[in-house]
Amino acid sequence: MGSLSIWHWLVVLVVVLLLFGRGKISDLMGDVAKGIKSFKKGLAEEDEAPKAPAEAAEPPRTLPHQATQSAEAEKKPV
Known part of the structure; x- marks a missing residue:
């Protein structure tokens, strides 16, 4: 029941062609x-x-501001 037969696909194709027409597709x-x-x-x-x-x-x-922070970090002892 899970698979679609060729007839299902043909019906789907006909419906799509009717809705959209050959030119639009x-x-x-x-x-x-x-x-x-x-x-x-x-x-x-x-x-x-x-x-x-x-x-x-x-x-x-x-x-x-980056230069001053790095300079201050070098001056402080750890």
Whole structure:
């Protein structure tokens, strides 16, 4: 009783075709295909993008309150 026969699937297919029509389903599948193509194109463009050299990046700067806390910690005996 758990499995569906071919007749069940045919009835489901007929109901789907009646509800959506042949044109809407083909339009929907075309839109899905366009979405997949644009997604793949976006991934390919991301891989080809030139990356900035590491030496051009600025070194990290310390904030004044961080510098005073570390200096105070060095002065205090443990």
